[in-house]
Amino acid sequence: MDSNVNQLLKLRREKLQRIVEAGINPYPVKSHRTRQIGELFHDKERWIASEEQFSVCGRLVAMRRQGKLGFGNLEDISGKIQIYVAQNLIGEENYEVFKLCDTGDFIQVDGAVFNTQAGEYSIKAEHITMLSKNLRPLPAVKEKIVDGKAVRYDEFADIELRYRKRYLDLLLNPGHRQVFIQRSAIIKGIRKFLDSREFIEVETPILQPLYGGANARPFITHHNTLDTDLYLRIALELYLKRLIVGGFERVFEIGKNFRNEGMDRFHNPEFSMLELYQAFSDLSGMMELTESCFKYLAKEVIGQDVFHFQGHEVNLTGEWKKASMIELVKEYSGFDASDFDEERIAAECNKRKIEIPKGAGAGKMISLLFEACAEEHLIQPTFVTDFPKEISPLAKEKPGNPNLTDRFELLIAGCEFANAFSELNDPLDQRMRFEAQARLKELGDEEANVVDEDFLEALEYGMPPMGGLGIGIDRLIMLLTENNSIKEVILFPQMKPE
């Protein structure tokens, strides 16, 4: 395999040598561009009539040379245009440069636009300049326009190669490039939406002396100067809350979290998260905000109400369903867990062959029942409310029920998309919750929270009542771009070393 690659490389290197010997710089510093290719398509007739001379730059993605005349396709970020290169126009010397071009090279073409005899809108080259020589032939993807639609042949389609060599995927598969353009637009849309609600964007530490804000195993690293271990954050929560203690009333952060866990089509070890906190709001405020934000992004950024996702048709319009976890368990399994009777609930879990982890109480078991019975049925957007306190160590107790919290998760197509609560601001209660987590940790729960004394101290100074919300950005983008794997929406997903 290697020897063959080397042979292909060798030929391109020899060509490079010939270019250098001809006195041409294959990697010049200067390029000159007066128009993007896309601009030339705005009003073709006007450009043709103007006979204006353009300089365009781009990658040569196809070549059709025939003796002393040649065609090529030149592509930049804005579009693709055919170039027409005739020896009698550019001169013998410059035509030699064209003959040394390969697909994959970056070149500059100077000339005006015209229609060829076949009616193809093209640039009639007056001069060709080599901008960057390609030394490794690109995988061959051909394209034919049928009824105005591009039909592609021999697409660069190997999933593993696409992820490992993402630059080739982006270069050769315009549809996949589009996903990341949309990703950028969606994130921009989130910022615009939150800006309209007077949130400020902040940045909090990724390297943390303690990790918290979620149940997950962390990545551990080491700081040499401080000679101390640090954790990569698993959530943004505890630092953002400190900012609300500090007097900010509406903050958000969009950033990477890191969780040392398994990978599948919904999980990448590093993933993007939006978290926001709004003082003097609460759970219902977060619900309204979540629903408005999703609808805004769907309508204003993507321009769609209905999305095909995970084999379902998801409709984001209308008022979203709200139901408590216990109601949903009852609806889909017939089992009523509202009495929090540990023995009865454990028996129900056993009946359904659900493994009960060490130290799990009624609340944890209810959530397991919910996941086993109800989750997969929640296809249209559903706010699942009233989470057991036991599994919600940072959420405020639900008034009138000490077993539950004022929390929701948003489920769409059976997947979790958002998580929000009325945030716990009682420092004494928070300490007891941390201690309960610490006991779970001693029982072997590697994902239980650790006691964060510095955070508790901050709470003791006083934190206003507030709503908090987390949205998994990658999953949101999966939904809005209709992709079924998280790897399709992360530019460089985690892969095992080859």
Place this chain on the structure above:
RNA sequence: GCAUCUUUAGCUCAGCUGGUAGAGCAACUGACUCUUAAUCAGUGGGUCCGGGGUUCGAGUCCCCGAAGAUGUACCA
């Protein structure tokens, strides 16, 4: 982690019940001044994912391993 499937030329793929590899595109050489999946003629290119085994003989059968996909478990 477990189960199933996949891995053959730079890319996309063929290769039936075992007889030491094929196509298209890409590459290279030549022809060609209106092509556009350009065309025509010719050429080169493979440790068949890796390692063992069975066999006179393995891309093909068996075992072990690797990577990937899917499902499942775990991950609220």
